[in-house]
Amino acid sequence: MTEKTPTTRPPLSRDRVLAAALDLADRHGLEALTMRRLGSELGVEAMSLYKHVAGKDEILDGIVELVLVEIELPPADVEWKDAMRERARSVRDVFRRHAWAIGLLESRSGGRAAAVYVDAIIGVLRSAGFTVDDAAHAFWLLDSYVYGHVVQETSITGTPPGDGTEDGAGDLPHLAELTRRAAVAGFQVDTEFEFGLELILDGLERVRSRD
Amino acid sequence: MTEKTPTTRPPLSRDRVLAAALDLADRHGLEALTMRRLGSELGVEAMSLYKHVAGKDEILDGIVELVLVEIELPPADVEWKDAMRERARSVRDVFRRHAWAIGLLESRSGGRAAAVYVDAIIGVLRSAGFTVDDAAHAFWLLDSYVYGHVVQETSITGTPPGDGTEDGAGDLPHLAELTRRAAVAGFQVDTEFEFGLELILDGLERVRSRD
DNA sequence: GTCTGCAGGCTTACTTAGTAAGCATCGCTT
DNA sequence: AAGCGATGCTTACTAAGTAAGCCTGCAGAC
Numbered sequence: 001m002t003e004k005t006p007t008t009r010p011p012l013s014r015d016r017v018l019a020a021a022l023d024l025a026d027r028h029g030l031e032a033l034t035m036r037r038l039g040s041e042l043g044v045e046a047m048s049l050y051k052h053v054a055g056k057d058e059i060l061d062g063i064v065e066l067v068l069v070e071i072e073l074p075p076a077d078v079e080w081k082d083a084m085r086e087r088a089r090s091v092r093d094v095f096r097r098h099a100w101a102i103g104l105l106e107s108r109s110g111g112r113a114a115a116v117y118v119d120a121i122i123g124v125l126r127s128a129g130f131t132v133d134d135a136a137h138a139f140w141l142l143d144s145y146v147y148g149h150v151v152q153e154t155s156i157t158g159t160p161p162g163d164g165t166e167d168g169a170g171d172l173p174h175l176a177e178l179t180r181r182a183a184v185a186g187f188q189v190d191t192e193f194e195f196g197l198e199l200i201l202d203g204l205e206r207v208r209s210r211d
Numbered sequence: 212m213t214e215k216t217p218t219t220r221p222p223l224s225r226d227r228v229l230a231a232a233l234d235l236a237d238r239h240g241l242e243a244l245t246m247r248r249l250g251s252e253l254g255v256e257a258m259s260l261y262k263h264v265a266g267k268d269e270i271l272d273g274i275v276e277l278v279l280v281e282i283e284l285p286p287a288d289v290e291w292k293d294a295m296r297e298r299a300r301s302v303r304d305v306f307r308r309h310a311w312a313i314g315l316l317e318s319r320s321g322g323r324a325a326a327v328y329v330d331a332i333i334g335v336l337r338s339a340g341f342t343v344d345d346a347a348h349a350f351w352l353l354d355s356y357v358y359g360h361v362v363q364e365t366s367i368t369g370t371p372p373g374d375g376t377e378d379g380a381g382d383l384p385h386l387a388e389l390t391r392r393a394a395v396a397g398f399q400v401d402t403e404f405e406f407g408l409e410l411i412l413d414g415l416e417r418v419r420s421r422d
Numbered sequence: 423g424t425c426t427g428c429a430g431g432c433t434t435a436c437t438t439a440g441t442a443a444g445c446a447t448c449g450c451t452t
Numbered sequence: 453a454a455g456c457g458a459t460g461c462t463t464a465c466t467a468a469g470t471a472a473g474c475c476t477g478c479a480g481a482c
Contacts, residue, residue: 144358145352146359148354148355151355152358172330178347192352200414
């Protein structure tokens with residue numbers, strides 16, 4: 001129909017499709033990631049993508065995994081507390097870069113990347129003297145915290161002004177006080193994050209010394 | 212076209228629509244909640260719903276709020292630690308009953324119900340002697356933990372067997388150990404939850420006694 | 423009693439999304 | 453040269469949200 005493009009287009013591949021999908025989600029959000037748009041991003045029709053991926057679900061799984069491998073695994077020889085602190089920060093950074101990935105993770109396993117991640121973390125904890133059970137506890141606790149924190153951050157910063165949280169604060173005195181305080185102090189999510197992180201790490205240290 | 216139904220149907224209303232939507236999501240999952248299906252559930256065509264709600268988004272906001280009001284607020288006169296423990300459990304229970312709501316919460320403010328909830332919790336903490344800042348810290352920390360924990364629980368229990376976490380465990384020794392251990396001990400999420408909860412509450416107690 | 427307005431539900435139809443099925447073409451192998 | 457497989461294209465179907473406008477029966481007003 002149209003002229004054949006003189007520039008030979010690099011052939012598609014599963015990797016190129018996934019990379020483009022990741023990029024698209026980062027730039028325009030997850031809802032912009034449609035097969036048609038992803039296709040046009042690659043200079044191709046939507047249906048062509050199906051030669052390289054089974055369907056949209058596989059793309060979603062794929063980009064979640066791409067995100068997960070961005071998490072920095074701690075080197076095996078650092079002190080456990082430093083290692084956990086660093087990985088917690090790394091997880092937070094990664095999900096702030098790819099906020100859309102949080103919602104996806106809920107329904108997807110994360111593939112092998114997730115398994116590698118778990119293995120590395122548990123490894124550090126075991127070497128530090130945690131029992132199997134306590135290592136599992138520590139992992140769950142830390143991960144729950146980090147995950148929950150990131151979700152709350154993004155859902156707060158992503159909330160447009162004028163949402164339900166502020167109107168009617170007249171009869172919610174503590175909330176009003178909190179809001180006022182936050183406005184004055186310049187609310188710092190980073191501070192919140194570090195506070196909880198240190199509290200948890202200290203608590204885990206107590207558990208470890210018991211083991 | 213069809214015969215007029217002899218039984219007079221109770222008229223629709225915003226509340227009836229939201230209640231039916233909540234019920235539908237509980238019974239068949241969030242993806243089953245479509246305007247057409249919700250309509251037929253109420254014996255009505257999809258477009259009729261638009262006389263009572265502005266659109267699907269309003270329905271989603273509405274059922275999120277319905278879920279949030281199920282969270283039990285602690286009575287003002289209990290000891291803060293008991294109050295926090297109870298509300299954490301209540302939050303967890305509510306979201307286990309309505310697992311689909313978790314994903315929704317990420318993108319929605321929660322309306323006034325969320326504000327009431329925050330106000331009540333901060334109130335308890337302030338009365339217990341927490342400074343404004345520490346009350347905010349405590350709130351963020353606890354909520355992040357509970358939220359993250361629930362998400363992880365549901366995503367694990369919702370994962371079909373044979374996912375990426377188990378194959379290839381050969382070169383992931385710590386993960387293998389953990390899996391084995393979990394199989395033997397009978398993995399208890401409840402135990403995990405309580406462990407982290409108590410650790411955090413103890414940490415917060417230390418913070419409070421400093422105030 | 424008749425008329426009228428309108429609230430509440432219905433019909434149709436448009437848009438966007440995912441994707442099944444099959445066609446076309448280009449380049450390499452034999 | 454002939455054939456063939458891989459890669460991309462075309463068409464078309466289904467499901468979902470929702471805009472626009474129609475229909476009808478009931479509540480007062482006269």
